[in-house]
Amino acid sequence: MIYLDLSDREERERAAATFDRNIVVTAGAGTGKTTLLVDRLVHLLLRNPSPLDIKEIVALTFTNKAATEMKVRLRERLESYPNIRLDREPGSRAEKELFRELRSLMERYHLSKAEVDRRSREALHQLERSYIGTIHSFAASLLRLYPLEAGVDPQFAEDEGPRLERQFEESWQLYLDQELSLAGARKEDWKRVLRKIRLEEVRSLAFSLCSETIQLESLKTQSREDGTAKPVALWLKKNEERAAELIQRHPGKNYKIDEFAHAALAVIREFLARGELAAGVLQEERDLLAGSSPGRVKAWSEEDFEAARDLIRVAKNLCQVDGDLARLVTALLVPFAKGLRERFLQEGWISFDGLLVRARNLLRDHLHAREELKRQFQAILVDEFQDTDPLQYEILLYLAERTGRQAGYWRQVELTPGKIFVVGDPKQSIYAFRRADIEAYLEVVQEVIQAQGGLECRLTNNFRSHAGILNVVNGVFERLIHPVEGLQPPYVAIRPPESRTDTEPRETHSLPYRKVQIRRVESEAGPLDSDRARRLEAESLARWLSEEVLGRAEILNRNGEKVLAEPKDVAILLRKLTDVHQYLEPLRRRGVRYVVEGERHFYAAQEVIDAVNLLRVVENPSDRSALVGLLRSAVGGLEDTRIYELHRAGLLDCRAVRRVGNDRKRLLSPVKELYEALLELHEEARRLPVGQAVFRIFSRIPIKLLAAISFNGEQAVANLDKVRDQAELLAREGAGTLKEIIARLEGRVLEVKEESESALAEENVDAVRILSVHKAKGLEFPIVILAGCHALIEGRGDEPSAEYDWSTELAGLRLGEYLNLPAVYLGEKRRRREREEQKRVLYVAMTRAREHLTISCAKTERGAPTSFLAMLEECLGDLSACDSPGSLQAGDGTVEFLAVTENLAVPSRRRERKKEKKEPKDWTAYADLWKRRENDYQAAIQKPVFLTPTKLKKREIELSEGSEELRRQFSGSTDALLIGDLAHGFLQRWDFRDPADTFHEKLRVFLASRLQHRPSDSRLKVASELEEIFGAFFSSAAYRELASVQILGREIPFLTPWNGQVMEGVIDLLYERDGQLYLADYKTDRIEKSDLEKSAEIYRHQIQIYSGAVQRALKREVAGFKLIFLRLGEALEVREGD
Template sequence: NQLMNAYDRPKRRKVEHMLAATGSVMRLVAEKGLPGRQDLTSSEREWLDKDLGNAVSEWEKSDFKEAAALIRTAQQLLSVDHAFLNELLTLLLPLVRNIRETFSRQGWLSFDGLLARARTLLFEHPSVRERIKRDYRAVLVDEFQDTDPVQYEIILAVSERQGSRADVWHDMLLEPGKLFIVGDPKQSIYAFRRADIEAFDRVMEKITAGGGMAQTLTTNFRSDAAVLEPVNEIFDRLFERRPLVQPANVRLEAHPQRCAASIEPGVRLSVTTPDGEEETFDAAGATRGESEVLARWLTDEVLSRPAMKPGHVALLFRKLTQADAYLDALRRHDLPYVIEGEKHFYRRQEVLDLVNLMRVLEHPHDEVALTGLLRSPLGGLTDRELYELKQAGHFNYLRAARLEGWLHARAAAVRRLYEHLAWLHRMIPVLPLTEAIELMFDRLPILDLAAASLHGEQAVANLMKVKQMAASLADRPHMTLSGFVELMIARLEEQPDESESPLAEESLEAVHVLTIHKAKGLEFPIVVLPGLHQGSGRERGVSHVSYDWSSGTYGLSLDRHWSLGSLMVHHKLRLREEAERRRVLYVGMTRAKDLLLLSGGSTTRSVGETVFDLLRNIGTGEIGTASTEALKVGGSAIPHRVIRAPERKRPSRRMDGADSTALIDHEKVAELWKIRTARWAEIRQTPHHVTPTTLGQSAASVIRETTQVRQDAEIGRLAGVVAHRLLERWDFSQDPSGLYTQVASALQAVLGPDDQSHAGTVAESVNDLLATFSRSEAYARLRSSRILGREVPFIMPWGDRQVMEGVIDIIYQFDGELWIADYKTDAVLADEAVLHAERYRVQSQVYKAAVKQSLRSEPRFHCLFLRCAAAVEL
């Protein structure tokens, strides 16, 4: 009845049909019990498989997803066959036990195996569990929403009360105040790694039921308020609270002192439509059109701004398999990009070219590898030139001399390459693997060509990673170049997870392309979520073996044989997957600091639910219609722009037949190279890390020394270290006479064995210093001030290429103003202090810049010369 009342009259006929069909299946189940398929009549099987199956397919195209899922469950109930699965287990278990024992004997253990054994150790060995509970007084777990149930049980066991020992997690009593967890269930997106949102909720319930507190953090230090407001409105509606499945939304607030955005902040919606009025897009066509629009938008509207770099932009995908069309558009528009993580290392062109080179050197008659090599930047031949080379019978680099009779513009270039290949082919067989690859890099301009490619530095880093991989495998017995080539070819076919060189993660010279899962924890000024017209896809099939932690239910399935447990677990997983898709969207949207672009194409249909579908259901305004200026969601209006798909930009090509030498200005290249060399020399001589002391040395050197040194330099240095140590811990509100009683302990902590002979002299020097300082106006001032920090470390960018590090002696507040003081133990007279303080002017500027950057307040600075009790403001 609730389902019927939810829909208007035209839809009720469909609903009635669906409910009637479901009732028929349920009656059949009730009459037959829970039979296997062999117990059904042929007519019943035909009705179940054909008529009902067709009906379900039709209903799934409508918006009655829950009813369609109910039909599928009813169908699956008819396939429950415990007898078959029990026989299967009887056959398989001895094999599984044998494999497990063999692995254990040989020391083969996966990470999951380590977790399982750790849990077993805690639960089956009470003495070990008690000792670990006693050893660890507190347990802090970060990113708690990403842990899996086995890890939950380990955490709970370690956090259990002393003397208590429960056999199952439900019965564990937690030690009050011991377990501290940090996690955001709205960002639980790792179900494929067995992260369990239900387990998260149940552990939270256990903690709070035991007297624990749950505190909600709502300040967002990353995003602009113009981004957060629409995100809050969207997920107030998409995050419908469902216990153990989906938490409610918690609205985020922007940090009040956030730096101003470098681009107009906010959330925008872009929809690409076909160019013609009567045209329609399928999913692939929409993706191609949208990718072209995005590439032009980045080129013309974003990266044309002086302050914006390609590295400020991130394209985030649910799966990187969706990224190919967008990468093609970036390449055609000469936009550098880097793909971070997953399976793309072995698909990078420079890696493929290097594998072809190694393959050709090992197998000279491999014409497929030779074709790839000749088409690469190393060969530089066009398809037409390759065809002509093949037709002339010169597809063999071991016969390079024959090219003398080939009258072709590229004959000389091909012959030079062939001669290099033939030389390497002769030399490499007698060399170890690492030296063989080193020789290739020395003999051929492989790295130079990679550096000159679109991806420049990243391409070079990837080639160096191949070299490092070879070096790491070189100690394997009989690992030759041939073996390494076969390994690389196998990896090219299997496409294992392998990220590119991490160089790109810190670069601002390339657009970041990565999955939302990889982006979790990261932030970018501009985030683009492309392909929002792409559906979630068909529902995944049931796993052969499944397990539900909270209920302890196992599920088994094979082909059309199911256990009841597998149906129950599958039903729960289906609900969780739908909720997790929304959480993945949330994580993607909250990576944006300044600008979030939601982008997609206008399609006639898609497989599964799309993000555009979600937005249509919660917003006002037709997505993809030019008359819609903004999509209104709650109190937010998201600007909406419809763009007709432009003609695709063609990739730039080399001008065939042109005299390349005429295009090169040799004098200009020489001048640029001279400038580059000078700049490189300057960079090499510039230290990466600097301190206020080293920065101020040059300034201090020009100030004339006015005072003779009145003490031994080493005694003065040690006295200064001891004085700083004392004042770092001293409470200025106490009687200053207490300082003298701590000199001996400070000396013991500071002086090494070689310094003990100076202990008496250093103690006398420190006492004299303290006697003067403790009676001074400067000390009285500190006594009446509010101390904000002592020995405060800082690190910040300095100039274009340097990092500044330092430690501030003391920061305090006096008469409403912020002050920085730096203790000086220099042996100067009071009337010389002002001139002497000029040595430290650069240091004062650095300290003030660091405090202003951190506290957003303009501080004042003075040097406190302790020996003469003079305070000099700079």
């Protein structure tokens, strides 16, 4: 791509075309990193010297969607080059850009147009065999290439989690039965453990240890080692110094916080000296720290108070360290986790974590495999490098190692110059909960790639947002994001391209909605608590959208045209979707359509609950609770009073319909039809496979129809389809009978198991999109509303678990209220990382907007110290001192501030409708439209789906005038058709390198089996005619030409689109001569030599169809088409366009 009018043009060109150094691209939000990745791929394929085959390149992305987008863009680029005519002036702007790009590539690498076309077609031909995909798919490919070395079944299947969970449940129960039985060898150890922690907490830890990311051997070694690990000791030393400095500034013990600070210092020093806190030691300090933490006092500055609070938290956690308990639990659980992993692998399953771990181990431990793969893959490209799991860093580093070098540790790898090309933005590293590690990213980039001569290129031109948004973003984050070693890189500003600045509307008042706005909602009753404030904010946003934005606000579309905002233009972003339902009800009440993306409450959706109740009743008609739920749903449509009457009459049972007396028939009438249907399904379902049974139930009971007319119709129907798919999946995985599968679905509903709703094609749905900031990453929207900015940002809970830190190689264990020492260190490290990460989450949220950004919040009783609003106030000042309406300055940007007063009273569900005078409708246009549709339909059903060149030729001959001669020539007897089939069949098997005079004997053998059921006189006639045909052909120049060419294929079937139908046919011969592609078709027509030229017209469509099919399939031009008339021994060459 040619980067005109961009301030970062040189950086982009250097990144795309530098091959002697490894490249790290820092690409800010909306700077076109996917385009750059495609540019890099194109340069690798076309460069001189040493162009790469596409199968020598690894291009890895974060998601399957991103991989597909990269493939599509690369395909479009490669397909465009052969279509460019350099002898013609390009027309459109896109054609001009491609023209300049092609010229630039040809000049840079001294390529001819023919060579560019050849390389492009070769790459296209191999594109689907390329390694463009996700890291997990690539890791799976490596394991399948070397299954013996990796210790895996070559036909292993990947598990996203459910299979491992099921195996854990089964294995855990068996393990406990053995361990806790009277004959258990370690029952005393179990008693000691269970005196301190609950069995459920042990179970949670055991499940965490089953993840292959936990290094079990390292955990065992760590539990046996004496002393404190070096990273932990350094951390304790820093905390001791901080505590000593605080006490030096506040030497007395006048306040409670002073006492806590001294106690914290004593505990930290004890751990520094002995690595543990023995029983009875520092008991007074421990008792003090066990109480509630002190509040702030005036004598302590805010900075000192925050530092003291951190130290007190550390000391409290240190008091909960129990090394003996951790060692005991490790000894009990590690054998179980190890055994489960081995059984899981033996059964042919690998978890997603296991894919990465085993691919890393393969490359690290099996040097011959590493060496072969290093030679196979000559270039490695990685997208979203900042969100990459540290295990993936190791895989990439080992593959990028110099040939002949074999480092045993990733930090010692010596990289091949020019092999690595990574694109990322540390400002957008927000996936720590998926093990993305900003510390590991910075370490690999700075201490490995750049330390070995790697080049950093920065993309700063943003193509997404206008200058008004970008100026605010820069103004906020230049003050908010400061470099913190291992946690936060320096902020790099993003700017609009210079050309964009020139073309943006100069009169801002003409588009007043193109702005950044902070919208604070206040209650008439004064400040509210957090929950009520969120409800008030949700009501206000719904009113604002319906009354002031949708259909009213003017924005620019992608073409720069003024349009009115539609629901699909709006995205509401939330930091997390925990409280999303409070925002949905007001939108639903006001009739604003929405789609929630990424919500994990699939099993809490009403239609899913209704579906599971329906399945329960069908399977067990006596299940009263399920029946009550079904009757209360849209399926039954009964009020509670009617259900109570059925209960009083003993009719809450489907089977009652078959035994009810006349006195109770009136009560049963509203549900009689439903009861009968449920009983019929009960009999049917037992005889059907699970998938068919669920399909039959959903077809017989109109649950999908009722879901379709609900407010979230499309999503509700999609969710019901997912219920059916889930049931089928459980059946395929051997979950058991329909009864057992329904019980499992019921269990998931009762525990509200986290599961995403069925995905819709949201891009095509005209609805407001509601999603988390994490889900929105990589997307853009014309209007973005960042909601709930006043809410407290809470860290991850300290649930019992095991965690492994890649940088320090430490494993932390959490055992209820107890921990091991590394867990305290890792917990504090995670807390600091999350604190910095939340700034990046806000950055990602604010950079999603193209036209308008609203930051929405509500006024609460007490402002949250850690919230998006608090971060913004840190940069913009206290909002409570700002006038409304007013404005705030953020660097070169301006933020509009608006305070809105709302009433928390829920508005009526009844919508006010304006009385409109009814006017008679003119249905003429609709009637004409339906008439045209009916005509089109009738024409379509009369047109066959499939068509052949022969049928097409016959139809044209029948429709042509004065065509008696053509009809006679085209028509043939049964024997003539047989002759043609046999001639084609014989030539399909004939080797053109054989002597021509040997055809007689081979023809006799060929015909013996094919004519054995025909009368003898017919056999003789057919054989004689074929001898005559081949006698002429095998002695002709046409035969001698075929004997000298490279045959690529014979009797090749094809399907190709043709004027709304599917054309099918068979190409007799495909061959190559002098590097050019030719097609040939055998003809057994009786024709005079003087009529050869006329035949080209008869077969005009066939030539066009066959040539077009080959060009589409092979991406190569067809040089010519040969009509070979076997009886004459003549070949007529026809070129397309003649």
